[in-house]
Amino acid sequence: MNYKDDIIISNKIPYKEKIYMGDIYMKDITYKYPQSEAKALNKLNLYIKKGEKIAIVGYNGSGKTTCTNILMGLTSKYEGIITDGQNLINLRNSISCILQNFAQYQMTIKENIEAGFAEHKFTDEEIISLLDRVGLKDIVLKLEKGIYTQLGQLGKGVELSKGQWQRLAIARLLANPNATIWILDEPTAYLDPISEIEIYDI
Numbered sequence: 001m002n003y004k005d006d007i008i009i010s011n012k013i014p015y016k017e018k019i020y021m022g023d024i025y026m027k028d029i030t031y032k033y034p035q036s037e038a039k040a041l042n043k044l045n046l047y048i049k050k051g052e053k054i055a056i057v058g059y060n061g062s063g064k065t066t067c068t069n070i071l072m073g074l075t076s077k078y079e080g081i082i083t084d085g086q087n088l089i090n091l092r093n094s095i096s097c098i099l100q101n102f103a104q105y106q107m108t109i110k111e112n113i114e115a116g117f118a119e120h121k122f123t124d125e126e127i128i129s130l131l132d133r134v135g136l137k138d139i140v141l142k143l144e145k146g147i148y149t150q151l152g153q154l155g156k157g158v159e160l161s162k163g164q165w166q167r168l169a170i171a172r173l174l175a176n177p178n179a180t181i182w183i184l185d186e187p188t189a190y191l192d193p194i195s196e197i198e199i200y201d202i
C-alpha cells in the first residue's frame with residue numbers, strides 16, 4: 001500500500017490509553033469485497049473516544065465508505081475486532097447515519113424528518129425548529145403547503161436541490177435525540193462551502 005491508498009483519520013490512536021465504555025475501537029480491520037481481489041481495507045485501526053468528532057479523509061476508493069459500513073453493521077465478514085472496551089458490540093441500534101447515497105424519500109417534508117425517529121409523534125413546531133437548525137425553515141415556510149409539501153419528482157411533488165435534500169437528511173438525523181453515534185458519509189458533498197461550514201457547526 002502506498003500513502004495514496006491510505007485513509008487518514010483526523011485523530012491519533014492512543015494505543016496505551018484505556019478504552020472506556022462508549023468509546024469505539026476498530027482494531028486491525030481487513031476487508032475484501034467478495035467480487036474483488038484487492039483488499040478494500042487493510043489492518044485499519046480506528047479509535048474514537050466517546051463524544052469525539054472525527055473526520056476520515058482519503059482519496060476516492062480508499063475505503064471510507066467501507067469503514068463506516070462495517071461500523072454500522074451493513075458489511076460483515078471482516079477480519080479484526082470492533083469493541084467498546086468491554087465486549088464486542090453491535091452498534092447498529094445507537095447509530096444515526098447519512099449514507100453517501102442518502103435516501104430522498106418521496107413524501108412530505110414533515111414525513112421525511114419523522115422517518116428519523118419513528119417512535120415520536122412530532123408537532124409542527126418541532127419540525128419547523130429542526131428545519132431552522134439546518135437552514136431550511138424560510139424556504140419551506142414559503143411553500144404553499146409548508147411542511148406538508150409533497151417532495152420528489154413523482155406526481156406533483158416539489159423537487160429540492162441536492163444541497164437542500166442533504167440538509168433535510170441532516171434534519172432527519174437530528175430528529176432522533178437517542179442516537180449516540182452519528183455517521184455521516186460525505187454529508188456535505190453537495191453543499192457549497194459556506195453551507196458546509198454552517199452544517200459542521202450544528
Ligand SMILES: Nc1ncnc2c1ncn2[C@@H]1O[C@H](COP(=O)(O)OP(=O)(O)OP(=O)(O)O)[C@@H](O)[C@H]1O
Pocket residue numbers: 033034035036039040058059060061062063064065066067100
Ligand atoms: N460493492 C463493492 N464491490 C466491490 N468492490 C467495492 C465495492 N464497493 C467498494 N469497492 C472497492 O473498495 C474500495 C474502497 O471503496 P469505498 O467505497 O470504501 O471508498 P471511499 O473511500 O468511500 O471512496 P469515495 O471517496 O469515492 O466515496 C475501492 O477500491 C472500491 O473499488
Ligand SMILES: [Mg+2]
Pocket residue numbers: 064065066100185
Ligand atoms: Mg465513499
